[in-house]
Amino acid sequence: MSIRIDQLPRDKFIMPGTAACPGCPLLIGLRQVMMALNGKMSLVIPAGCSSVIPGMSPATSYGVPTIHVPFASSPAVASGLVSAVRMRGNNGPVVVWAGDGASSDIGFAALSGAAARNEDLIYILADNEAYMNTGIQASGTTPWMAWTTTSPNGKTEERKEMALIMLMHKIPYVATASIAYPLDFIAKVRKASQIRGFKFIHLYAPCPPGLKFDDSYTVKIAQLAVETGIWVLWEYNQGKLTISPPSAMYKDKSKRKPLSEYMKLQGRFSKVGEDAMKIYEAKIDAYWNTILKLSELYK
Amino acid sequence: MQETIQRQARKVLVGDHAVAEAVKLARTQVISAYPITPQTLIVERLAEMVDNKEINAKFIRVESEFAALASVYGASAGGARAFTATSSHGLFYMYEMLWWAAASRLPLVMAVVTRSLGPPWNIHDEHTDIMAIRDSGWIIGMAQNVQEALDMTLAAYKITEDSRVLLPVAVGLDGFILSHTAEVLEVPSQEVVDGWLPPRDPHIPYVIEPGGEPITMGNMVKSDAHHMLLKKMMDEAMDGAKNVIHDVFASYAKLTGRNNGDLIECVNCQNSDYVAVATGAWSGDIMKAVSDLREEGYNVGFLRIRFLRPFPEEAIMDVASRARGIIVFDRDYSTGLGGIIAAEMMGLVPQSVSFKGVIAGLAGVDVTPSEVKAAIKDFIDDAERNGPIRIRKTWLMQKMEGGKP
Numbered sequence: 264m265s266i267r268i269d270q271l272p273r274d275k276f277i278m279p280g281t282a283a284c285p286g287c288p289l290l291i292g293l294r295q296v297m298m299a300l301n302g303k304m305s306l307v308i309p310a311g312c313s314s315v316i317p318g319m320s321p322a323t324s325y326g327v328p329t330i331h332v333p334f335a336s337s338p339a340v341a342s343g344l345v346s347a348v349r350m351r352g353n354n355g356p357v358v359v360w361a362g363d364g365a366s367s368d369i370g371f372a373a374l375s376g377a378a379a380r381n382e383d384l385i386y387i388l389a390d391n392e393a394y395m396n397t398g399i400q401a402s403g404t405t406p407w408m409a410w411t412t413t414s415p416n417g418k419t420e421e422r423k424e425m426a427l428i429m430l431m432h433k434i435p436y437v438a439t440a441s442i443a444y445p446l447d448f449i450a451k452v453r454k455a456s457q458i459r460g461f462k463f464i465h466l467y468a469p470c471p472p473g474l475k476f477d478d479s480y481t482v483k484i485a486q487l488a489v490e491t492g493i494w495v496l497w498e499y500n501q502g503k504l505t506i507s508p509p510s511a512m513y514k515d516k517s518k519r520k521p522l523s524e525y526m527k528l529q530g531r532f533s534k535v536g537e538d539a540m541k542i543y544e545a546k547i548d549a550y551w552n553t554i555l556k557l558s559e560l561y562k
Numbered sequence: 563m564q565e566t567i568q569r570q571a572r573k574v575l576v577g578d579h580a581v582a583e584a585v586k587l588a589r590t591q592v593i594s595a596y597p598i599t600p601q602t603l604i605v606e607r608l609a610e611m612v613d614n615k616e617i618n619a620k621f622i623r624v625e626s627e628f629a630a631l632a633s634v635y636g637a638s639a640g641g642a643r644a645f646t647a648t649s650s651h652g653l654f655y656m657y658e659m660l661w662w663a664a665a666s667r668l669p670l671v672m673a674v675v676t677r678s679l680g681p682p683w684n685i686h687d688e689h690t691d692i693m694a695i696r697d698s699g700w701i702i703g704m705a706q707n708v709q710e711a712l713d714m715t716l717a718a719y720k721i722t723e724d725s726r727v728l729l730p731v732a733v734g735l736d737g738f739i740l741s742h743t744a745e746v747l748e749v750p751s752q753e754v755v756d757g758w759l760p761p762r763d764p765h766i767p768y769v770i771e772p773g774g775e776p777i778t779m780g781n782m783v784k785s786d787a788h789h790m791l792l793k794k795m796m797d798e799a800m801d802g803a804k805n806v807i808h809d810v811f812a813s814y815a816k817l818t819g820r821n822n823g824d825l826i827e828c829v830n831c832q833n834s835d836y837v838a839v840a841t842g843a844w845s846g847d848i849m850k851a852v853s854d855l856r857e858e859g860y861n862v863g864f865l866r867i868r869f870l871r872p873f874p875e876e877a878i879m880d881v882a883s884r885a886r887g888i889i890v891f892d893r894d895y896s897t898g899l900g901g902i903i904a905a906e907m908m909g910l911v912p913q914s915v916s917f918k919g920v921i922a923g924l925a926g927v928d929v930t931p932s933e934v935k936a937a938i939k940d941f942i943d944d945a946e947r948n949g950p951i952r953i954r955k956t957w958l959m960q961k962m963e964g965g966k967p
Contacts, residue, residue: 302776303772303773304772304773305770305771305772305773305774307636314780314781314782315782317778317781318781318782319781319782319783319784320778320781320782320783320784320788321784321788322784323778323781325776325778326776327776328770328771328772328773328774328775328776328777328778329770329776329777329778329779329781330636330639330770330778330779330780331778331779331780331781332632332635332636332662332780333632333658333659333662335628335658336628336629336632336635336658336659336662338629339624339628339629339630339632339633339636340632340633340635340636340639341636342594342622342624342629342633342636343592343594343622343632343633343634343635343636343637343638343639343640343642343644344636344637344639344640344770345636345640346592346620346622346633346636346637346640346642347591347592347636347637347638347639347640347641347642347644347764348640348641348771348772349620350591350592350620350642351640351641351642351764351771353771353772353773353774354772355771355772355773356772357772372625372626372629373625373626373628373629373632375625376624376625376626376629379625380622380623
């Protein structure tokens with residue numbers, strides 16, 4: 264499904280004047296979701312930056328039907344919502360737009376439950392790799408060695424691989440995406456909207472203040488994550504797993520940019536020295552290895 | 563009236579199955595629940611009804627009670643009539659969602675099969691669980707018997723969906739004493755219920771649906787005063803619910819011939835010197851004690867609290883103003899305060915009227931009519947001799963061997 268940027272809808276579904284920080288990746292990502300579905304969806308949003316970004320009621324900057332819900336509840340609320348609207352004959356997409364804390368930590372049980380029931384939802388994990396809204400605390404997807412306010416000397420644990428965890432729920436569609444590759448992401452959202460059942464998209468969305476980089480670098484950081492191979496774009500669609508085009512060339516390790524190019528722009532990795540960098544590169548190889556093996560398995 | 567009453571079917575059901583029957587008769591569209599004893603029979607029966615296509619509903623088999631309430635809340639936001647049920651620890655696991663659902667002003671019905679809270683693990687009856695949600699914005703009813711569990715569940719839909727109310731309704735029934743005890747009851751026909759309870763209008767109060775009106779629910783408010791105003795509006799809706807509850811049971815009575823009162827049921831409570839007060843299934847035992855005492859010449863009546871929220875303040879003040887003494891039996895307690903109904907009522911009872919709160923039957927401990935009778939008799943005798951007496955908290959329990967008391 265190839266998409267041309269000049270053929271994307273021009274309607275705006277997010278009004279100007281939001282409360283988002285300069286360079287916020289969530290607005291970039293959410294715009295792409297709304298573009299993909301032409302605004303014909305409803306949004307379920309758990310506590311997080313995206314519950315603050317639309318601004319103050321009675322106004323909102325989100326131009327689609329939206330329900331803000333408690334932190335751990337979004338997959339369950341969405342399960343009920345989609346059941347109700349389907350019963351009433353509405354087949355439009357119900358989209359959960361949730362952060363990493365809501366998905367990998369506090370709402371993990373609800374996410375697993377909704378996926379195991381194969382509810383007809385598109386779940387987008389917009390991952391900024393920490394609890395940014397509450398002031399940059401470490402979450403289940405905060406990477407190893409990253410500084411946060413609750414891991415001041417760098418996180419000692421590994422991150423959870425959410426997309427792989429969701430793959431093992433045997434749902435029809437799992438993909439990773441990046442706000443720096445809108446055509447890839449939009450194509451994935453559109454594909455997901457054509458499939459019945461639970462669809463999970465893990466969207467990388469680097470946050471300037473949280474990751475400590477200049478707010479003009481949001482897209483650049485997201486791009487570097489793919490170019491260095493630390494973020495791999497792949498897609499599992501009903502039995503078949505493939506590396507997505509923007510990541511395809513980085514199967515070849517020699518094509519990847521040095522990891523330091525990605526890390527040195529982010530204050531959170533300031534504690535990563537040469538030795539840690541080597542370990543990091545080995546972890547990236549191991550992840551690639553897993554994905555490539557899975558692509559052999561799910562041919 | 564006689565004709566419609568004849569259209570009811572006489573059945574023998576346990577309380578949990580009576581609730582399931584009501585959920586079916588209400589043509590509930592989305593059901594979600596998680597198993598917990600003694601609520602389990604409700605959801606097992608409903609799952610069976612859904613699978614056998616006795617009811618056209620979606621059953622969401624969730625992974626927790628938190629998700630159960632979250633999903634029926636979502637279903638209500640999506641325009642469906644929805645139901646969940648729980649008990650004790652499950653109700654507490656829902657706690658955050660209880661408040662969110664109520665403040666979202668969406669119609670919902672939940673059965674709470676009352677049960678004590680651990681540790682130690684104990685599945686037996688106590689009312690503390692349902693009492694713990696009394697500040698959350700839910701309308702809370704307590705059934706006295708299996709018939710009332712069915713009637714109140716049906717009425718709950720009519721109450722919660724009324725545009726003057728739009729607050730969720732919890733229907734309490736005592737664990738095992740009602741949930742697992744078979745009683746004979748009258749079940750109205752589907753036709754009669756359909757005529758009384760039309761399908762839910764999904765646009766009242768609002769609907770979140772793909773491609774629908776681009777409204778947002780729940781984002782931050784411009785001013786905290788606006789948020790406070792929403793609280794005041796909930797409080798006003800609770801007050802308004804008093805009339806709605808009256809009207810709903812009055813219209814239900816026209817169909818079924820049954821009306822056990824509004825917020826309270828009064829059994830000689832307005833013309834007696836002394837009035838015993840309680841809620842839930844053990845009201846039957848307490849009424850037995852009261853009628854025995856009346857036979858012995860004691861001038862005593864009974865006030866049964868049917869709805870804990872909205873709190874029947876006016877009815878209680880009215881009864882208290884005519885009485886010489888009020889004795890309240892709580893099968894619940896607030897640690898550090900005492901029996902919850904006693905604590906909530908005491909301020910409504912004039913200083914000149916004797917008052918006593920009795921905590922009994924916690925953790926499923928059986929309380930016999932003779933124990934209740936002795937407690938009421940002691941209170942009346944004491945009040946007559948030394949009155950007015952004012953004791954908010956006493957514990958009625960057996961002496962334990964080798965321990966206190």
